[in-house]
Amino acid sequence: xxxxxxxxxxxxxxxxxxxxxxxxxxxxxxxxxxxxxxxxxxxxxxxxxxxxxxxxxxxxxxxxxxxxxxxxxxxxxxxxxxxxxxxxxxxxxxxxxxxxxxxxxxxxxxxxxx
Amino acid sequence: xxxxxxxxxxxxxxxxxxxxxxxxxxxxxxxxxxxxxxxxxxxxxxxxxxxxxxxxxxxxxxxxxxxxxxxxxxxxxxxxxxxxxxxxxxxxxxxxxxxxxxxxxxxxxxxxxxx
Numbered sequence: 462x463x464x465x466x467x468x469x470x471x472x473x474x475x476x477x478x479x480x481x482x483x484x485x486x487x488x489x490x491x492x493x494x495x496x497x498x499x500x501x502x503x504x505x506x507x508x509x510x511x512x513x514x515x516x517x518x519x520x521x522x523x524x525x526x527x528x529x530x531x532x533x534x535x536x537x538x539x540x541x542x543x544x545x546x547x548x549x550x551x552x553x554x555x556x557x558x559x560x561x562x563x564x565x566x567x568x569x570x571x572x573x574x575x
Numbered sequence: 576x577x578x579x580x581x582x583x584x585x586x587x588x589x590x591x592x593x594x595x596x597x598x599x600x601x602x603x604x605x606x607x608x609x610x611x612x613x614x615x616x617x618x619x620x621x622x623x624x625x626x627x628x629x630x631x632x633x634x635x636x637x638x639x640x641x642x643x644x645x646x647x648x649x650x651x652x653x654x655x656x657x658x659x660x661x662x663x664x665x666x667x668x669x670x671x672x673x674x675x676x677x678x679x680x681x682x683x684x685x686x687x688x689x690x
Contacts, residue, residue, distance in 0.1 A: 465617070470615075492677070493677055495677060495678065502683040502684055503579075503665065503681035503682055503683050503684060504618075504665070504679075504681050505681075506678050506679070506680075509677065509678060549617060549618070551618075553677040561606050561608055561623065561667075561669040561676055561677060561679060562608075562620055562623060562633070563618075563620075563677065563679065565610075565617035565618040565619070566617050567615055567616060567617045568617055
C-alpha cells in the first residue's frame, strides 16, 4: 500500500521566516512527486519533481527530491502572510493507467503571522 | 469562468437522501477524477474516468457512484447519504498522457454536510 507522510502537520511562523516542509513516501513504481498549495479553495499546482537532486524554483519557493531516501522538501524563504495555506505532497506512480491517481499526504498547515 | 466548475458549492442534507455533485470542465481534458478531503487525511480518490466509456473505482468508492455524461461532465452521486460522508469533495482533470497527466486541475470544491 502506498504511503505518504508529511511533517510537520502544522507550523506557525512570522513574516520573513524561512520554513522547510517535509514529505516522505513509499510508493510502488514511483514516477514523480508533486507539490500543491491549498488556500481557501482548490489545491493549485506548485512543482513536479522527477529527478533526484535537481532543485525546482519559483520565486521564494523551492523543492528538491531524493529518490534514494524517498523524500522531498519544500522550502519557502522570506515568508509572507499570503503563503498561509495547506501544502500537499503527492507521489505519482508510473504507467498509463496510474496517471492522475495521486496518493496525497495529510498536508502541512502553514500559518504566517504579520 | 473557472476551468473546472463544481455545483453545488455547499450542501446540507439529511441521512438517507440522494445527493448529486456535478462537475464540468473547459480544459478539454479526457481524464476526470473525484477526490474527497477530510481533515488530517489529505485527499483520497473516489472514482476516476479516463474517457466517456472508461470509469474506474478509486481507493474509497463504497457508497458512491459516478456518471460521465460527456467528455466535459462528470457527476458524483451518493445514493443514500450517511453522516461519515460529510467532507469536502473535489473534482479534478488532467491530460491523457505524458508529463501533464499527473498535473491535476481542481475545481473549487463542494462542501457536503450530512446530518
